[in-house]
Amino acid sequence: MKASRRVPFTPLPLAAAARGAVALAVPLLVGVATGRITPAVLAGIGALWGVSQDGDDPYRLRVRRLACTGLSAALGLLAGELALRSGRPGAVTVCLVAAALLAGSVSLRGPLASVAGLHLLLGATVGGGIPVPGPWWQAPLALLAGVAVVVVLCATPWLWRRHAIERTAVRAVFRAAAEALAAAGSPGAEPARRRLTSVLDHAHRVMGRHLIGRARPGTERDALRTAFHTAVRLGEVTSALVWEGRPLPRWAGQVPLLTAARLLPEPGRTAARPPAGTGKTGETGETDRTGETAARPLPETGDTPDPEPDSPGLRALAALAAECGRTRPDAPAARLPAFPWHGRAAQVRYTVLLAGCILVAQLCAVLLHGPRGYWLPMTVAFVYKPDFGPVPRRALHRCAGTVAGVAAIGAVTLLTNDTYVLIGAVAAFGALMAVGVRHHYALATTALTAIVFVLVDLLGDHRALYSARILDTALAAAVVLVAHLALWPDSAQGRARAQTEAALAAARRYRDLAPGAPATQRHALRRTAYHRLAEARRALVHAQGEPGRPGRGARDLPGLSGLADAVGAAERLCDAVSARNLGAAPAASALRAPRCGVAGAMGG
Structure with a gap:
């Protein structure tokens, strides 16, 4: 399962890039025109996170995901803001650890929960790290307004291109x-x-x-x-x-x-x-x-x-x-089968590790930067997302994107500090981020880093933090990698094994289908089997990007190459079953399903 050297050409998402530019520029322009810079910057942060969750899926799913992003981020921002306003030593640290425990406990339950958990933690880091004047309710509402701008921009085409x-x-x-x-x-x-x-x-x-x-x-x-x-x-x-x-x-x-x-x-x-x-x-x-x-x-x-x-x-x-067009085809299963992303033990382990990394990052931030050291815990929240891809690769891309983003915005500020030029740069980086979230994480990080620098500058924080942010990102990535590789090195391999076992079981159910079964049942079992096999292949690709502890469990568990062979054999089995159902293959008893010597869910 070697990756192809050829990079397939995919058209640039021009519409998404335009949405990203408009969503980030409009709140800032309104804020400059009205003199209300602080709410405008918070709305810009909401728009920034909204652009990161914009997609090409159906409008209803986009709106749900953006709603979860806005509500969870606003809740986290409110919690962090109240902790910061309390003035009690350690209140922000306790708030961040609590937010990490809550975010970690829901993040591995599915894609929507993962997005909600991430932005709850991000909101708490921003609320606890950036003092916001005005009433306590103003910051969450401004953040929601920024997300709402993205919702309007991405859902409006539904009016004339509904399906x-x-x-x-x-x-x-x-x-x-x-x-x-x-x-x-x-x-x-x-x-x-x-x-x-x-x-x-x-x-x-x-x-x-x-x-x-x-x-x-x-x-x-x-x-x-x-x-x-x-x-x-x-x-x-x-x-x-x-x-x-x-x-x-x-x-x-x-x-x-x-x-x-x-x-x-x-x-x-x-x-x-x-x-x-x-x-x-x-x-x-x-x-x-x-x-x-x-x-x-x-x-x-x-x-x-x-x-x-x-x-x-x-x-x-x-x-x-x-x-075609004369008879109504038999309907398959209405929904794809859901599979838990991880077992309960894995969810507990990830929750504890995430909270520990946030605690270490926050303590380092307090020692290095004082009360405005939000960059360290925020980077941990972004990097430690094992459900988003291999953690080491994500950490590497985060560091590379931060360096590139610092260089890009540094070049802009060397030329001019005009507010409107900086807002234009934010619009350009917003378009770049919309492209990056679809194509490459380092590209998205480059744009995000540059945008955050401009937003912080508009808030009145003009400190020269270019080198500090690069060092903070490297330190946060190091904290995550040490915790992940030392305490949970086989997380991706375990999920790949669990997904492979579920895929092989689905293939066997499809093979054992009675010849005279209704077409609807046949199509449902076939779709389930191929869907599980595709999920297993994706999990194997993820696991190949994660360095594991050599020799751990080698006697009892097959290697990733063995799992890949089992998935390939199961795919060929399903192809043969499809041919058998059409009368072109041997009877069911002649088709043998591959076996995998792995049982149990991830982390169990």
């Missing part, structure tokens, strides 16, 4: 299926099938709530559901054809795109009609109105060197094309 995200996700499944069929019989067939699984998982998550309840016939939601259910059937057929391991006729690779054009035509176009004369399998299709040859059950002579191009998989593909 565009869902449509794009479902159409991507058909494109991935076409690529997998084109790669059949070549060394790239299995990676293409994995990409299809990943894209189908994404579409399933995006379509989540649209698969529940009834949809009025003829609506766009109904068309999306029909297209998604067809895509699930297409995934099964594609897996079976990839398992056959031979090149396919040219028409087979055209079926997914033509099917997508019929089910989800481009805006402003009418759906292409199903091919004439396909009332039953075995007849030839017609040419659609774009001039491309529609899917047909049998290929033309000479389309492929295979002397017998017809097979159960090809017949199933032709039947799917013939039924």
Whole structure:
């Protein structure tokens, strides 16, 4: 499982970059114009955290995530502010440790809880480290106002492109299926099938709530559901054809795109009609109105060197094309199965370690910087997120991004200290951050570091802190790495083992499905199995980026390469089961599932 050296080109998120620039510049411009700089800076901090949680997922999910970000950050900011205003020695330290305990206890429970826990702790560090004049309720409201600006900017397109995200996700499944069929019989067939699984998982998550309840016939939601259910059937057929391991006729690779054009035509176009004369399998299709040859059950002579191009998989593909738009496909499971990110013992261990790192960082900050040493605990909160990726790599990117951010904002301030120029720089860095959160953590850190320097400067803190911030970041990263590698070196490996065991169990359930089971049950078990396998692969990639303690548990637990082999064997098993369900593979008793000698949840 070596990473590819080729970096796939992905288009820059220009809309997100524009949202980031506007969200950060508008509060500051309003504050300068009205003379209320402090609330404007706090609103800028809220917008900064909101931009970090903006995404390309459905609008409803974005709003939920941003709401959790704003509410948890405001609550943490209020707690830190009250602790700072109390004037009692140690009150801020106690507040930060309590916030870390609460954040750690919820952070490993799922993506939304992880975001809430992170921003609760970030709010507490800012509230306890930056004195804010005015009434106690002003700072949390200003922070919420900044997040609200991001919510308005990212949710407004819903008014005129309500289902565009869902449509794009479902159409991507058909494109991935076409690529997998084109790669059949070549060394790239299995990676293409994995990409299809990943894209189908994404579409399933995006379509989540649209698969529940009834949809009025003829609506766009109904068309999306029909297209998604067809895509699930297409995934099964594609897996079976990839398992056959031979090149396919040219028409087979055209079926997914033509099917997508019929089910989800481009805006402003009418759906292409199903091919004439396909009332039953075995007849030839017609040419659609774009001039491309529609899917047909049998290929033309000479389309492929295979002397017998017809097979159960090809017949199933032709039947799917013939039924497209005529019958309502069977619906798969409405939701993807949820899997706990970590076991309870791991949650307790992470909670204690996070609180310990925050305590050490806060004590170092008090000794080095006095009451305004929020940078150290804030860096710990950002870095120690094992659910966001390998901790050592995250620490390295944080340090590199901080150095780059300090250099960038230092270059700007050498040229000018004009307020409006600095706000323009904040807008530019806001756009950069929106790109960074989608592409590279070091890039996002570069932008965040520069923005924070400007915000602190607007608050009246003009101290030269460039070298201090670099040293603080390195110290905080060192605290996290020492605690993580010394006390929990096998965290990612344990999660990978637990995910692999769950994936193999799902593959065995799919294999043991009775031949006469309903199609809905078959599709549900198949989606669950492939989803679990994809999650296991992601966990293995994460674990490969985490250095573990050599030789620990080597007698009882297989290495990561053994887990990767087991996942690969289970994927091939599921492909064979898909082929068996279409009549192209041996009986269930002849298909053997791989075994993994690991049991138990992470940290258990």
